[in-house]
Amino acid sequence: MADRRADIGAMALPPEAGGKSVSMLAVAPAHAHAAFVFAHGAGAGMTHPFMAAVADGLAARGIASLRYLFPYMERGSKRPDSPKIAQATVRAAVAEAARRWPDLPLFAGGKSFGGRMTSQAQALEPLAGVRGLVFLGFPLHMAGKPSIDRASHLSDVGVPMLFLQGTRDELAVPALLRPVVAGLVAATLHEIEHADHSFHVPVRSGRTDADVLGELLGVFAEWVEDRCAGTP
Template structure:
């Protein structure tokens, strides 16, 4: 297992296994802000990286994400290292959240968090990535900006999604929740709103 970044109290009874999106690593500013914000609510937040991102870090070179099968197995391995699905909420940014949702039912985690779910490639709404979301059984929170080019309210309103999925919209946010200046909101406002939703969801998912 590669190096981890762990935030939050060591004796925390709630844990969140959190992975990056396709382009930025586990220590990106977005990942850091969310991890530290959720950890401040008393959650142990564990960040890890997929193999291709580890290779980028080691070699300093780019490279495409691993195939979905490799990403899914990497997530399963990380779940095992973190103590098993029954103790965890899992999730990630964009692609990381998608992969979490693809393994969740098989590993029996407590919940899934997706921050900016890639419902389709940007500019290609006809190429949906939603088939498995129709039958997902694990309680899932998707936090999505209303201006997300990977899935807007208009797009998502037309999808058939499992009743286990709850979607919360971040006003005027893009794929990383950044709003336009004219909205009167700030990126910090929107990230704080997302963190509050995630912390509340983790608390509810791990009670009892």
């Protein structure tokens, strides 16, 4: 895309996150009106095709993004970092985005694990400058083990939230997630029919993964625009 700039680099981490550095990838359109701090899921890093497609789609809609690796992914480990380390990494990424784009409204969140760690960080102490959180497949529970225990902190988030969820997501049974979101202040749930946790859809659905991505991006961008305009 000729109207955007991609910048690959390293992001320094504070002592509580290990004190080293992790890789990051910033994508900014020429005339951005918002920025999204975009954390990856537990099993795939920032360059996964889904992460790249979302970042490109957001750029096409005027939203810059900052992707980054959690320390365990930087090391090549398959075991996610502790919440303390992950949350400190989220804070470092938000600070980096604010430094890069001081005049842009900031949003944060991510895919699965990354979104959950972002929400935990925000619930413990507000992420400076962040106006809202966006979750792309919030992992409410482990596959096959329905529970709402992972939602206990969401009432402390304190900023608007958008949940983008597939109706076939095995990590967030709709019947459990719907009342959780309904009980939160300024939270929106958008369900994507037939999509699983990876936002894939079966052929029999009559839809394609590209259709799903387009729907996801459209809802995402509209929600961000509304928050920038002052909608709760």
